[in-house]
Amino acid sequence: MQAYxxxxxxxxxxxxxxxxxxxxxxxxxxxxxxxxxxxLLVDDLVYRYRIDDIMEGDGATFAACAFWHVGCLAMRGKFDEAQSLFDRLPARGNDLGLFGEEIDAATGEHRGNFPQGFTHMAIINHALRVDRKSLQY
Structure with a gap:
């Protein structure tokens, strides 16, 4: 057992x-x-963490984290940066625009649960946050 x-x-x-x-x-x-x-940021994707854990294989980025990153940028008033990142992220989905739980930063391969509802919920939530008119911060 590894100590964290x-x-x-x-x-x-x-x-x-x-x-x-x-x-x-x-x-x-x-x-x-x-x-x-x-x-943790690689291009427009975000790793959840970068440590050896009990999971087999190489780690991949956690897709929802990329959209959480967008939301936090918007909440901090960095609208242009948030919008730019949000505009690039849909290209990371598959041909139907669906996302898996994880995305391999090197290959773009989707891993884990697919499609991942948690990621799609983050897409919707942060599309609203990026819209400057909807912000109350």
Whole structure:
């Protein structure tokens, strides 16, 4: 059994921010977003975390995290960056526009549960967040 480091960066913190568990404008969250961009972001996709875990095989990006990233950018007032990222992400879906749970950053292959409702819910939620007129932040 592997011991886990309590200082592991986990992109689930983005979901916590979207749930308003803490203020997205807090400097500590800004620092966390910078760390996510530096350590977990690959092109327009986001790894949930990057540690060896009990799962077999190479890790892949967690598709919902990419859309959570969009939402957090929008909540922080970075609308142009959020819109640009949101505009690129649909190309990561399959020919029907569906997303799997994970996407291999190198090959674009969808892995895990397919189609993934959690990811599709994130797409809808953050399409609304990117629309500047709907924001109340």
């Amino acid at each position: 480091d309590s200082d592991v960066l986990d992109a689930f913190v983005l979901r916590c921010a979207l749930s308003e568990a803490f203020d997205v404008n807090d400097p500590r969250f800004a620092s966390t977003m910078e760390a996510i961009d530096r350590e």
